[in-house]
Amino acid sequence: MSAQVLREDRDGLCTLTLNRPEKMNALTVQMFLELHEHVAALEQQTDTIGAVLLRGAGRCFSAGNDLRDLAAGQPLPRPHLQAHTIDRLARLPQPVIVAVHGYCYTGALELALAGDLIATAQSARFADTHAKWALTPLWGMSQRLPRRVGDARAKEMMLLGRTYSGAQAAAIGLANFCFADDEFDAEVEALARELLAGSWFSHRANKRLLLETDGLPLEAGLAHEVFRNAGKGPDMQERIAAFGKK
Template identity: 75%
Template structure:
C-alpha cells in the first residue's frame, strides 16, 4: 500500500511530501487522513521538531482536489474534515514553509495558504478555479487569501480564475520568495536551516502572538504582547553567552 504523505525528519526539520505524483498529487480524503496524523505527531513534538516543510512529489505541489472524490461523495471521518486538517496545520506551534513548484490550484492553494511562509519555484502556477466547477471554498480560501494578497487581488483571483506564475505570486505577496527551479530545493533547505538556527522558543512564541492577536485592535494587540507574553526563553542566557564568547 502506497503512502500518500511521506514524512522525513532531519536535524529538527520535518518534511511532509504529498505523494501521488502519478495523479499530480490530487488531494483525496485518504491523503488528508495521513496528513492529519503527521500534523498531530508534529504538534506534540516541539522538542525535536523546529520547522515543517510541506511540498509535493513529482511534477507539482498539487493540481487540487481530486474531482473523482468530489463526484463520488467520498465520506469524511468527521464534518468539515479537510478544513480542520488545514487549520491544524496552520496552527502548528512550529513555523510551516509551503514549498510550491508546478501546479497549485484551488484546494491545493487553500492547503498551501496554511504555510507561514510560501516559497514558489519559477515553474509554480497558482489559481483558484472554484467557479469553474460550481464550487465555493470550504477550506479557508476566502479568509487566508485576502489576508495574504489583499481583498482586491483575492476578488480578482476568485472571480477570474486565472493562473499566476511564481514571479507574479511573489509580486502580489502570495509567495514570500520566488526562486529558479534549479535552486528550489537548495533555497527551501537553506530557509529551513535559517529558521532552525534561531530560537525555537521565540519562533513558537512569535507565531502564537500573530495568531492570537489577529483581528484585534492595535491597543488590544499591544496589551496582549506586553502582558500575556513571556518575553524571553530558556535558551536566552546560553545564546547571549555564546555570542559574547565568539565576539
Template identity: 85%
Template sequence: MSALVLREDRDGLCTLTLNRPDKMNALTVQMFLELHDHVAALEQQTESIGAVLLRGAGRCFSAGNDLHDIAAGRPLPMPYLQARTIDRLARLPQPVITAVHAHCYTGALELALAGDIIVASASAKFADTHAKWALTPLWGMSQRLPRRVGQARAREIMLLGRTYSGVQAAGMGLANFCYPDTEFDAQVEALARELLAGSWFSHRANKRLLLETDGLPLDAGLAHEVFRNAGKGPDMQERIAAFGKK
C-alpha cells in the same frame, strides 16, 4: 499500499510530502486523513521538531482536489476533515514552510495558504478555479487569501480564475520568495536551515502572538503582547553567551 503523505525528520526539520506523483498529487480524503495524523503528532513534538516543510512529490505541488473523489461522494470520516486539517496545520506551534513547484490549484492553494512562509519556483502556477466547477471554497480560501494578498487582489484571484506564475505570486505577496527552478530544492533547504538556526522558543512564541492577536484593535493587541507574553526563553542566556564569545 504506499503512504499518500510521507514524513521525513532530519536535524529538527520535518518534511511532509504529498505522495501521489502519478496523479499530480491530487488531494483525496485518504490523503487528508494521513496529513491530519501527521499534524496531530507534530503538535506534541515541539522539542524535537523546530519547523515543518510541506511539499509535493514528482512534477508538482498539487493539481488540487481530486474531482473523481468529489464525484464519488465518499463520506468524510469526521465532519469538515479537510478544513480542520488545514486549520490545524496552520496553527501548529512550529513554523510551517510551504514549497510550491509547478501546479498549485484551488484546494491545493487552500492547503498552501496554511504555511507561515510560502516559497515558489519560477515555474509555479497558482490559481483558484472554484468558479470553473460551480464550487465555493470550504477550506479557508476566503479568509486566508485576503489576509495574505489583500481584499482587492483576493477578489481578482477568486473571481477571474486566472493562473499566476511564481514570479507574479511573489510580486503580490502570495509567495514570500521565488527561486529559479534549478535552484529551488537547494534554496528551500537553505531557507529551512536559516529558520531553524533561530530560537525555537521565539518562533513558537512569535507565531502564537500573531495568531492570538489577529483582528484585534491596536490597543488590545499591544496589551496582549506586553502582558500575555513570556518575553524571553530558556535558551536566551546560552545564545547571548555564545554571541559574546565571537
C-alpha cells in the same frame, strides 16, 4: 497501499511530502486523514521538531482536489475533515514552510495558505478555480487569501480564475520567496536551515502572538503582547554568550 503523505525528520526539520506523483498529488480524503495524523503528532513534538516543510512529490505541489473523489461524493470520516486539517496545520506551534513547484490550484492553494512562509519556483502556477467548477471555498480560501494578498487581489483571483506564475505570486505577496527552478530545492533547504537557526522558543512564541492577536484592535493587541507574552526563552543566555565570544 503506499502512504499518500510521507514524513522525514532530519536535524529538527520535519518534511511532509504529498505522495501521489502519478496523479499530480491530487488531494484525496485518505491524504487528508494521513496529513491530520502527522499534524496531530507534530503538535506534541516541539522539543525535537523546530520547523515543518510541506511539499509535493514528482512534477508539482498539487493540482488540487481529486475531482473523482469530489464527483463520487465520498463520505468523510468526520465533518469538515479537510478544513479542520488545514486549520490545525496553520496553528501548529512550529513554523510551517510550504514549497510550491509545478501546479498549486484551488484546494492545493487553500492547503498552501496554511504555511507561515510560502516559497515558490519561478515556473510554478497558482490559481483558484472554484468558479470554473461551480464550487465555493470550504477549506479557508475566502479568509486566508485576502489576509495574505489583500481584498482586491483576492477578488481578482477568486472571480477570474486566472493563473499566476511563481514570480507573479511573489510580486503580489502570495509567496514570500521565488527561486529559480534549478536552484529551488537547494534554496528551500537553505531557507529551512536559516529558520531553524533561530530560537525555536521565539518562533513558537511569535507565531502564537500573531495568531492570538489576529483581528484585534491595536490597543488590545499591544496589551496582549505586553501582558500575555511568553517571556525569555531557555536558550537566551546560551545565545547571548555565544554572541559575546565572536
